[in-house]
Amino acid sequence: MIVLGLTGSIGMGKSTTAKMFRDAGVPVHDSDETVHRLYAGKAAPLIEEAFPGTVRDGAVDRAQLAAQVLGRPEAMRKLEAIIHPLVRADADAFVASHREAKTPLVVLDIPLLFETGGRGRVDKVVVVTAPAEVQHERVLARPGMTEDKLAAILASQVPDAEKRRQADFVIDTGRGMDAARAAVARIVAVLTGDNPAG
Template sequence: MKILGLTGSIGMGKSTTARMFAEAGVPVHDSDEAVHRLYSGALAPLVEAAFPGTMKQGSVDRIELAKRVLGKPEALKKLESIVHPLVRADADAFLARHRVAGAALVVLDIPLLFETGGRGRVDKVVVVTADAAIQRQRVLERPGMTEEKFEAILAKQVPDAEKRRQADYIIDTGQGMESARRAVSAIVAELGGENSA
């Protein structure tokens, strides 16, 4: 079973690209989705213990949590030390299930793949990219996003040029959906074996 790591900076179209892999029949583990799910499960009491008052009705209140960690490197590090091991365990369980099921190719959608040293967990890396102006426009259209927040997020991500330099495959989502879909199909055909049937 080949493990393909999918990553890209904020606003580059990674989630849309992950859906294209899923539509092509490739099992996808979405780290962001896992965090959402775990925030309503195993992570909620752990986060509440570290950041009292962030749990509402048994789930982590993401807005309250963001107020506690954004722009506070120590708090963010503390949160990541709680979250990352559980997300990693969730991904490992996903890999084990699909290995048993005989999948030829799976995708681990890891937003901070390079930042968290995740390169060694995957066989190949796809980096999703777009022109900086397109990226900025997409991100600033998100509800609650500000220039300041965007810059803070960018500052802790490996620069796009460096990600592209380390990539095995690059998908430029600025070229439109059809172009991205063709790139996904080509990668699945190359790596997928029976997945690509």
């Protein structure tokens, strides 16, 4: 079985690309979705203890949490120390179950793959990219996003050029959905040994 790591900086189209892998029949473990689940479950009491006032009705209030950690490296490290091991355990269970089922290819969607030293957990890496102006436009269109917030997020991420340099495959989502979908199909064909024409 091949474990493909899917990553990319904020606003590069990673979630859309993950869906394309799913549509191509490849099981995908989504770190963001896992975090959402953990924030409403296992992680909530741990986060409330570390960051009082961030949990409402048993679930983490992301806006409250962001207010306490964004732009504060020490607080961010504290949060990551809580959440990363839980997400990793969830991903490990996902990989183990597919290995047992003899699934030929799975995708681990890991937003901070390079930042968290996740390269060793995967066999190959695909980086999703887009021109900087496209990235900027996409991210600033998100509710509650500001130039300052975007700058803080980008400062905490490995630069796009460096990610692309370390990637086994690169998908440029700035070229449109059809081109991205074709790139996904090519990668799946290469990694599963299927003839792209078949």
